Amino acid sequence: MSAGRRRRHVLGELDHGTRSANLRAAWRLADEAGLLVEEETRDSWASSKGTQASMRSNRGRDTKPELRLRSLLHREGRRFRVNARPVATLRRTADVVFSKDKVAVFVDGCFWHGCTTHRNIPATNRDFWAPKIEGNKNRDRETDKLLVEHGWFVVRVWEHTPIDDAAELVRQGLDEAKAHRAPRVLRADVR
Numbered sequence: 001m002s003a004g005r006r007r008r009h010v011l012g013e014l015d016h017g018t019r020s021a022n023l024r025a026a027w028r029l030a031d032e033a034g035l036l037v038e039e040e041t042r043d044s045w046a047s048s049k050g051t052q053a054s055m056r057s058n059r060g061r062d063t064k065p066e067l068r069l070r071s072l073l074h075r076e077g078r079r080f081r082v083n084a085r086p087v088a089t090l091r092r093t094a095d096v097v098f099s100k101d102k103v104a105v106f107v108d109g110c111f112w113h114g115c116t117t118h119r120n121i122p123a124t125n126r127d128f129w130a131p132k133i134e135g136n137k138n139r140d141r142e143t144d145k146l147l148v149e150h151g152w153f154v155v156r157v158w159e160h161t162p163i164d165d166a167a168e169l170v171r172q173g174l175d176e177a178k179a180h181r182a183p184r185v186l187r188a189d190v191r
Contacts, residue, residue, distance in 0.1 A: 027053050051124075065159040065166075066095050066107045072167050078174075080105075087150045092143045096170070101177040104147055105155045105170055112136055115158055117189075144185045153177050157188040 011029040014022045027050055030036050061083045073080065073096070081097040086104040094104035110118035114133045121129050144154045153173040157166040165188060173186050 023053065024050055061095070063107065063109065063159065065157075065161075065163075068163050069105070069107060069157070069166050069170070070096060072163055073170060076167075086147055086152050090143075090146055090150070092146065098174060098177075101153075101174050102151055102183070103153045103155060103170070103173045103177050105157070105173075106140070106143075107157055107159060107166070108140070109159050113140060113158075115160070117158075118160060148183045148185060151183050153183050154185040156185065161188040 011026070011033055014025050014029075016022045016025060027036075031049075070080075070082065078098070081099060083093055083095060084097045084099075085092060086094050086097050086099075086102070095107045096105035097103075098105075108115070111120065112133065114137045119133075121133065140156070144156070147154050153176060155170050155173045157169060161169075169186050169188055176186075177183075
């Protein structure tokens with residue numbers, strides 16, 4: 001570093017089909033160029049350094065599907081909170097929260113939440129991933145139940161749900177909340 005700035009190293013351009021393929025290739029290039037610092041991976045459950053790097057780069061918020069949905073809702077003039085707890089006393093965070101109307105929106109990733117259409121439990125470390133994903137699904141159901149008990153409408157859409165369908169489901173939840181209907185869970189498709 002010089003003057004508090006990091007030096008940038010351009011190793012080449014990547015244009016693989018997916019973000020994870022680009023990340024794997026970028027890490028490989030950085031490793032070949034000798035830019036990586038060896039890390040202790042003994043305590044990690046990751047099956048390789050590449051897997052560990054890929055998992056470290058996964059986003060917990062502001063994913064592309066979330067950003068597209070929020071952008072569309074914002075263009076419609078709707079205002080909301082992002083990545084917030086619908087109920088302060090519950091340790092559960094929704095992706096989009098309409099506090100006044102008591103509508104919580106979750107954009108679930110296919111891998112992490114066990115989408116039946118796109119689910120793909122990795123062959124490596126299956127004993128870890130199968131219970132992990134099942135635990136996520138159980139926590140999702142528990143979250144839905146707790147929020148409905150607290151008077152919230154819950155909207156759940158998959159990352160692969162077409163953006164217009166997702167927005168329509170959010171509108172339906174907001175309309176039902178404004179009509180003072182009984183809180184419930186609205187899903188883009190059945191799990």
